[in-house]
Amino acid sequence: MRFDALPLVEHPVQTRPRIERRAVRRAEGETTFYEVPARTIIDRVPEAAGLGLSFAVSPYRGCAHACLYCGARRSHRYLGLDGERDFGSAIVVKTDAARRLRAELASPRWAGETVGIGLSGDCYQDAERVYRLMPGILAALRDAGNPFHVMTKSALVLRDAELIAQAAEVAEVQTRVSIGFVDDRLRRVVEPGAPSAQKRLELCAELVERGVPCGVLMAPILPCLTDSEDQLRAVVRRVAEAGAVSLTPMVLRLPSGSREWYLRWLAEEHPRLLPRYEELYGAGPVAAEDYRLRVEGRVAELARLYGIGARRLPWQPRRTVDRQLALL
Template structure:
């Protein structure tokens, strides 16, 4: 693998002491974990990116969620791994991510900018159940009062609810859960390693009930499979019923690495749609703008009907006092981090 040689360069991402291991447990069967010590953890997003943030933290590379459309698949090719099965099963774990983040946040050059997580691969994928990197990461962000956001499909985020509450009392915390559709048959084939959509909506419900405002990234909206008016209505209605503060639709995009894997999946499961997709995505990774505008308009109209709206940067949300909602069962409390009065939270 390419990181075997990375130690020869001063700009290497990983050291030479990477350890590969498999774990004989049902939830990890077929997955190989490559434990590495990263050289840096706060990454600057390229200026040409369409992302609405500048800094990210990614404790993992590769993702056992195995979403066939995942745009991050291409990044595995940089490690001499394939963008298909290897992306799903060869997971790079940056075991020193929490300590490295704490050190970088304390650096004199760090300005306390917003940090986005879960934007490349999901930081609450199955690997997190074993390696538990996120508690240390959230603690570091909390202790430095550094604003952050998390995007996830993982229900494991509820394990860290007490830490999220503590962080939300001292800085801006934004949580978004990705739910693009409700169709269970589609979910089982296109997102086979993820929790079911209704379980993700339970995450929204629980976070909101415990004072953490939560939005939904309605993504991806999959053309011809999840974009019918009744499907969009059912999804937005369920999002509203879960208590989401916002819903933001995003139409499927197919970048190199993901495109090949998705089209192979489409040919196997929905061969009658291959020609339509070839036409729709003939000009590149994104669906035509007229189609994107149509989906956005439909979702926003439905959201307004059900009493929710698009995410608005800078929108203030009030965090209730600590005793306004009970702790989830089995979650440790830490009274030292709870202020006497509620504070304002900006959902980013």
């Protein structure tokens, strides 16, 4: 099916989402929180996500940033929620995340692999101001000496900078701030609830100044919209000025669940780009390999040119792990 022939997705009439059968529902303003106990908290990450991580810890599902391209939108369907309409305003909260994490880290089946925090919803979105799940999660990882990456767009992570720094003494830890482009007009459309690129750059600089290693996930690079030489160079230069220890470029992926909404927006706002997107994504959610390797390779060249990570020293433990994994 051609992209310009994609049908509009009808919103089915629902009297009660499936998530409500096992959740405590709380409303705050225009946001609905669904509080649930976590069945598991360490989840396997599909290789197709392209993040270089096999496991993730996600205290929240759904995200107030409401990024149009977010691949996590699909998971809302399984809860009886709408991936387009509800993703930014219906947030699932795993209220016992820290307790569950301590139990799973203590399991003999767990091999201590690096986990990413916040893949199904920013772990420092506004919900975290209400529920404060991250301090307990970070303390559990610190006490286990387990390596992790915190992925966020939010300056709320600064609240826990000391905890992250403590964890970095016993395990390899990195914060990864997502900055795909610096065009703020475009950001207001495709990342409507997210902070500006400037604020995220300032966040990166502040974390580095506090001694917390901060890398940048340059994601997503949007074909035909943010992939020109000038745009790529502008992002890399500003990331270098912020002192990021690493830069990881990622071209936009369009898995089912975000593909429909993104391509509908593209058809409305940039219809002339649909044929090019059909060339790039006609075979699946990942852009054509020659395009992807060319763009990501150019970003890597620019990162070397601007010296990103050039003075980064290999991580070394600075103290012995103080294991405190008893259940709370």
